[in-house]
Amino acid sequence: xxxxxxxxxxxxxxxxxIETQQFHIDILAAHFxxxxxxxxxVVGSNLFGDILSDLGPATCGSIGIAPGxxxxxxxxxxSMFEPVHGSAPDIADQGIANPVGQxxxxxxxxxxxxxxxxxxxxxxxxxxTLKEPALRTRDLGGTATTExxxxxxxxxx
Numbered sequence: 001x002x003x004x005x006x007x008x009x010x011x012x013x014x015x016x017x018i019e020t021q022q023f024h025i026d027i028l029a030a031h032f033x034x035x036x037x038x039x040x041x042v043v044g045s046n047l048f049g050d051i052l053s054d055l056g057p058a059t060c061g062s063i064g065i066a067p068g069x070x071x072x073x074x075x076x077x078x079s080m081f082e083p084v085h086g087s088a089p090d091i092a093d094q095g096i097a098n099p100v101g102q103x104x105x106x107x108x109x110x111x112x113x114x115x116x117x118x119x120x121x122x123x124x125x126x127x128x129t130l131k132e133p134a135l136r137t138r139d140l141g142g143t144a145t146t147e148x149x150x151x152x153x154x155x156x157x
Contacts, residue, residue: 004045028052033059053084057101062139064088064098067105071112081109098137099150100126125156 005022012020023031025048031038032055042052057066068084083101091097103126111119129135135152136142144152 001045008043025051029055032056036060057084062098063101064137064139065100065104067101067108069105069108069112075112079109079112081105081112095145095147096138097146098139099146099153100130100137103150103153121157122153125153128156129153 008020008022012018025044028042028048029052032052036056036059039056042049042056044052053066053068054063057063060066063085064083066084068082070080072079082105085101088097103122107119107122107126110116110122129149129152130140132152133142135144135149137144137146137149142149
């Protein structure tokens with residue numbers, strides 16, 4: 001990982017106003033569990049980023065709630081928005097997948113495109129829906145199907 005370490009150091013030097021810390025993956029995973037409040041943005045290689053993008057939301061109750069994005073900040077090339085959990089083939093077509101990660105990914109896309117009010121409305125709708133246990137999918141201790149949870153969030157937007 002020397003190349004990655006060099007790139008991290010170069011970017012940190014280029015943006016001195018941004019506080020950075022560098023960790024090895026083993027202690028970083030432990031900090032994710034013990035001190036999730038320490039983190040705002042985590043930058044990592046594809047392998048480590050994939051591991052942490054599952055671990056982070058799992059510490060909050062479910063990997064089904066986390067949005068994800070591969071961003072081109074300059075907006076010169078397309079960005080991609082998707083839930084961090086991927087396609088979840090093990091539960092495909094069962095109606096039990098949590099739609100929150102996908103819906104919040106859409107909110108991230110709206111924000112990235114400058115539609116901040118629309119993004120905030122989507123985020124608020126998800127937040128309100130999750131307050132109702134009956135509208136949560138089973139990964140969050142509820143009984144709602146994917147469709148029921150998604151419709152409830154759409155209605156609140």
